[in-house]
Amino acid sequence: MLKQLGFVLDANRCLGCGACAKACELNHHLPPSLVWRTIRKVEDVTPEGIRRFYLSTACNHCANPECLRVCPRGAYSKRRNGIVTHSPEKCTGCKSCVVSCPFGAPKIHPTTGKACKCQLCYDRIEQGSTPYCLTACLTGALQLREIHTLALDNLTRLTAPLPSLRLTRPSVYFLPPRRVKL
Amino acid sequence: MLAKHQHICPRNCYDTCSLISTTYNGVLLSVEGNPAHDYTKGKLCPKAMSDIQKVYSPSRIRYPMRQRHRFSGDWERISWDEALEQIARTILRLKRTHGSTLPLALNKYSGNFGALHNAMEALFSGIGPTTRAIGSPCWSAGVDAQTIDFGRFRCSSPLDMAHAKLIWLWGVNPAWTAIHQMPIIFDAMERGTTVVCFDTHLSATAARSHRFIQVRPGTDGLLALAMGKVLAEENLLDPDLPNYTLGYHDFLAYLDSEIRVERAATITGVEADTIRDLAREYGQTHPACIWAGFGLQRYTNGGQTLRAIDALGALAGHIGEKGGGVQYGHFETWKFSGLGHTEPSQAKANPVVGKNPSDRALNINKFAAAALACTEPPVRMLWLAGRNPLSQDADLHLWQKLMNQLEFIVVSDLFLTRSAAAADIFLPVTTHYEHWDLHASYWHYWVGVNEPAIAPVGESKSDLEIAWRVSAKLNELEPGSCTFPTSGSEKETLLRELSPELLRLLRLQSPKEILLQPLKANLPPASWAQRQFATPSGRFEFRSEKAVQAGFPALPSYSPPLSPPPEAPLRLLTPHHSSALNSQSYPPDTIPNGYTLYVNPELAESYGLNEGAPAEIANDLGAVRVRLAFDLSIPRDVVIVYQHPAELKDSCLNVLLRSHTTDMGTIATGAPGLALNETFVCLRRLTGSVQRLSPNP
């Protein structure tokens, strides 16, 4: 079986500080209006207590990527390690990927007019280094794993409101946060 | 050409990170953490990651400027020589007119905590006895409490917390304000350590803890005393107490006669059974560490709160324990020489060095009122450095009055801050990428050198350079009028700052060795491990003569915080947010659009206000516009605004702040602290009418 690298986020360790997103922005020289990694605050309250946590997400490098399916130009490809990459030289800026990705990962770059997204710093990984976001993470909440070898017992995926959205099989898992009693 | 330089993040922050910058042909390219540092471990928070943006920010002021009329914004660029000439001539004229240098006032604090930034104090000392802001707006009461109890104010290495089996994070929010501590805590949790967070609301840290104990603001001391009482009742006291403490019988008698757990439960909002559970767990788990935050002591009873928590730690036998203790902060590594002008500072818990004995000392927290009250002679000139009082201080109406009646105001800063709007002369200063400096932390044990990586941006100059030039100009106009050096080398000055004591702590033969890399002081990782204390008795003092001399009860005791007046029934808390540090915002040049008021949804409902609704908080001092956001963990009589800078045109949060001071602070920092958590406001709907809304029954 081919490898599938993917992000695993320990929501118990993520403080939502934004170092990952900032490192991504700085090192990839993204213009101010563009982000590849976003942080969302999630709160869920039940009688048993509250879970207030952060989800740091970027491209999920899906096993079955929608961007790759819809791109008319084949600008997307999946590498042997599962990373979904985008070649700007092939891109015509048609936005098919932008509207079809259930996770909103591809964005149009304001200056080139072409799509772009998190490429999981594949060049760094090939040199034996880690993606900028992981290097920046202060608490070790954000990790990169080989998904097929992952013990999935305690991990969850993102929930989709519609079952059909599971089709893309995002390569991202979360260690759910514990609940704090109020 | 690529070059690397080492820096220390100079912000007033627990973490005081060690940084490495990369430059290309003298332009700053990147800033990374220094992996050699065992606490910050090469990781940076997003604030420091924004440094390059800050250094080259278009809104940074690059030249000296003169303002034609205060608050007019009518600035003109002037040369350094013009600026220095005007400053020096004013100083000399005031000195002649009043026959004294006391009309000259300096108000400086933690805009940059580097040792060489004390040049401003040394410059003023060189001029003569002057008027000074003393004390600290931050931690004074807690420092005094720990000084009373332990004799000195010190904390264990933050890495020592890894050994704790139980960690109590009490009134501290490291997830936002000391982020490098969090991996240490998380790792401990993964090894089985229980983490309990005590706070007034579910902080970012509380949300990551095993358990959150919600305490009514200002009642933490009572909670600690009640838990102490449970320890005594349930026979969980450290059997060794008679050997290393003083007055524990008196203290136990006080607990026995004055403290009722049920009553404490009603006041603190923590159920009696919870208090008992917590006390049992704390008494039975070894080692157990308490980290007491600064927010706890920003009350009129703040010093007593810290004393009560110290006492709880002592009763359970956690003081001196590896992985235990009551951690607050330290100044053990701040042994700087004071720029060669006075004796090495005696580990004073505030960075005021080079203080002239005949200075006129004004409490930094009541500075405006005190300066206005000075008559013989009056204060005529003010220099603000590393400070933004018009944004961050209390009594802003008095500040405004002071600014209006002063003859001359100089502000040295990076940006045109709210306070700079009052300046006659603005002097542009350098960032920590443009000057030499020496830094210690008040939390970890590292000391390090900050190298310049790039030439000063524009015509900016370091505080030390400015001090030399002012002295040179003074001596040029009137030889002998200032004893501060008139020139020098920043690097040599820095090396002279390493006092013999600091060299010993850092195990250095010669000061130059510090230039190679940051170093960790040779201090025991766990404080008070020998249980030999620096108090007069050499013991941990439950009963303290020093406290009595300073006018406090001998024993840690509870006195309630202030109660809200009927016309301002809500307590306003203004904790730090992860994206701002006092009036500094991150990323730079992004000032949030107005203040957000976090309230309990039920409170908002009782005022008929929805989430996102515009509203106003007000008290007798002023009013501030806010937008409502909900947080159901906030008590119904508390509202929260995370402090951040405001646009100059908008009224800033501190118009609501009165200079209530903390009970303690005078012993170690020279003046009581600021009880800023004792601010009360009312909430009003914004409909044009200024009528106060009362909650629906």
Added chain:
Amino acid sequence: MGTVEWPLVLFTVLGETSIGILLALWWLDRTPLDAGLYRKATLTSGALLGLALVASLFHLGHPEAAYRALTHLGSSWLSREILFFVLAALAWVYLFLQISRPNGQRRVAAGIAGLLGLFGIVSSAMIYVLPRVPAWNSAQTPLFFLLTTGLLGALSLLFLGWKSLSPAQMAGLMYWSLGCVLSSLFSYILYFSQLTGMSPEGLATAQILTTSPLFWLRVITNWGAPLILLLPLFKRKRSFNPNLLLTLLVVSGIGEFLGRALFYLSAVGIHISALK
């Protein structure tokens, strides 16, 4: 909430009208049509198709590279759309050559061009059948695109041929148009009820629609006015007023443009943010 992609609105509606005209020609040409009308209709169709293709280029960030978008036919409906529209355009050129010849195979040519165009339109629609956007993710998306083709094609030919078409042919086109309007109306009502009952995103789409003045303008121009205007035509089958036919075409055209604009505007993507 989505944005109105004007180039795409123009491309799809004009392209569909063009193909609709060709298909209507092919259908009516069972009884040979007047050569003048055939020529007029073919040229109109060609002009519309040309305009549509030019408009589509404005949607791309890099129109100069549009030709390369053909290379991913295996999975990309956009690739297929481009392929079929390019083929339809070529087939139209073939049709043009046929009508310029005395014994040209115009019916076969119109049929080929229309069929290729139809494939193009279905491919267009399939681009939007995306799990991420509940408002688009149904069989109704291709249905709407096809109904536009049917309605505007028929109305265009009705207007162009009012002088030369036989009453039976006119009536055929009118019944067809009425059928399209009614199908459009009823399928939209069905679509709307599904939307509101489906998901928060669907509900958001419904809210965007009902609160937009454009939507109510569409209700009038796309369904209300055509129904009212078609009725008098049925009464006076023999005397067609060209102004009435033009009004009908223009109003319906506006309705279809608005409908397509709202289609893009009301797209609400699903937010995947929670953990289970």
